[in-house]
Amino acid sequence: MQTKLYGQTGFRASILGFGAMRLPGDDGKTDPERSAPLVRRGLDLGINYIDTAHGYGKGNNEVAVGYAIQGYDRSKLFLVTKIPVGSEEDAQGSTWRRKLDLSLERLGTTIDMILFHGLRWNVYETLLTRPNMALEAARKAQAEGLVRYVGFSSHDSAENITKLVETGEFAGMLVQYNYLDRHTEPAIARAAARGMGVSIMGPVAGGRLALPQGTLVDTEGALEVKTPEVALRFVWNNPAVTVACSGMNTMEQVEENAAAASRLDSLDDQERAAVHALMEKNQKLADLYCTGCEYCMPCPNNVNIAENFRYMNWFRVWGMEDQAREAYARLGKDGNWVPWVGGGIIHGLKADACTECGECLSKCPQDIPIPDQLKDVADTLGQPV
Numbered sequence: 001m002q003t004k005l006y007g008q009t010g011f012r013a014s015i016l017g018f019g020a021m022r023l024p025g026d027d028g029k030t031d032p033e034r035s036a037p038l039v040r041r042g043l044d045l046g047i048n049y050i051d052t053a054h055g056y057g058k059g060n061n062e063v064a065v066g067y068a069i070q071g072y073d074r075s076k077l078f079l080v081t082k083i084p085v086g087s088e089e090d091a092q093g094s095t096w097r098r099k100l101d102l103s104l105e106r107l108g109t110t111i112d113m114i115l116f117h118g119l120r121w122n123v124y125e126t127l128l129t130r131p132n133m134a135l136e137a138a139r140k141a142q143a144e145g146l147v148r149y150v151g152f153s154s155h156d157s158a159e160n161i162t163k164l165v166e167t168g169e170f171a172g173m174l175v176q177y178n179y180l181d182r183h184t185e186p187a188i189a190r191a192a193a194r195g196m197g198v199s200i201m202g203p204v205a206g207g208r209l210a211l212p213q214g215t216l217v218d219t220e221g222a223l224e225v226k227t228p229e230v231a232l233r234f235v236w237n238n239p240a241v242t243v244a245c246s247g248m249n250t251m252e253q254v255e256e257n258a259a260a261a262s263r264l265d266s267l268d269d270q271e272r273a274a275v276h277a278l279m280e281k282n283q284k285l286a287d288l289y290c291t292g293c294e295y296c297m298p299c300p301n302n303v304n305i306a307e308n309f310r311y312m313n314w315f316r317v318w319g320m321e322d323q324a325r326e327a328y329a330r331l332g333k334d335g336n337w338v339p340w341v342g343g344g345i346i347h348g349l350k351a352d353a354c355t356e357c358g359e360c361l362s363k364c365p366q367d368i369p370i371p372d373q374l375k376d377v378a379d380t381l382g383q384p385v
């Protein structure tokens with residue numbers, strides 16, 4: 001297992017983190033007995049960074065993680081959990097501290113890094129930094145030895161994540177980054193440059209990214225890699241990334257991801273170049289269709305043209321058929337949130353709201369026949385998953 005120094009903590013973290021969110025359970029409640037063998041196998045294979053959250057698994061995810069690590073040398077693990085601060089009530093120091101005490105009880109141990117869960121810049125600016133709010137409470141918990149470091153997770157824009165980085169308040173962060181969604185790249189680079197640890201969520205785009213045949217083969221047939229491995233390798237190849245947290249829920253995933261994280265250095269330059277070439281080829285195919293520039297928007301009928309085409313690219317180029325249909329089904333619903341892309345809520349309507357008025361046509365530098373293509377999107381992605 002490859003390891004990397006996590007920011008300035010002095011801890012050498014495994015480059016593969018165990019994302020606990022998807023651990024097995026019933027009715028959304030994580031089951032410690034079924035989860036423990038997966039986590040323990042990961043630890044036995046060299047994973048030493050575990051990511052959970054106060055709210056995961058109906059509160060039982062932390063219990064499952066605490067149970068799984070019993071008997072392991074605690075000093076060799078880096079345990080991360082998250083507490084939300086999104087509302088005025090959640091951001092109160094007293095509320096946050098109550099939740100922290102509960103997390104500590106569930107985990108049965110101290111916390112290496114506590115993250116403000118889903119932190120947005122405006123929450124930091126207007127709530128968190130006031131007296132008696134969560135940031136102050138987190139510093140107090142640090143002084144008491146209950147948590148070692150304070151960080152954040154965020155789905156905010158790259159610009160706002162960079163602002164959070166520049167405050168200098170945080171030891172580490174957890175943000176979205178994968179080869180379908182690179183919008184956080186500048187923030188990641190800045191965080192690393194400032195000495196923060198950088199953890200990545202969604203490195204394999206929802207954990208299910210797979211091309212139809214399940215493997216990528218280069219033109220000479222010299223390289224054959226499983227697509228989740230390519231996705232992880234893409235993330236690890238960014239030198240600013242410390243840990244890629246993969247949400248694993250089968251023994252096979254744990255074994256395969258751990259093997260990929262151990263093999264990383266054995267890829268020679270030629271193989272590395274081939275993996276990049278394959279991904280670039282796919283990206284070019286995707287860009288031929290639509291680059292996502294959004295020059296065609298806004299549409300008078302509020303169709304989110306670029307987002308519809310993005311899902312069509314997932315379907316056609318990346319082979320993510322289920323994800324594309326699922327994301328399409330969510331478009332236009334209140335509070336729509338697509339887990340494989342950053343930036344949180346996505347606005348605008350599905351392709352089927354296009355009235356073929358033609359207003360967007362002259363604005364597209366790719367000369368895409370937008371209304372015709374939207375019809376195709378509606379027909380293809382409008383099928384049930």
Ligand code: SF4
Nearest residue numbers: 299354355357358360
């Ligand atoms: S043709 Fe369709 S997508 Fe384009 S502006 Fe008109 S309604 Fe919107």
Ligand code: SF4
Nearest residue numbers: 290291293294296364
């Ligand atoms: S202008 Fe053309 S390329 Fe740009 S987002 Fe719209 S359809 Fe895609």
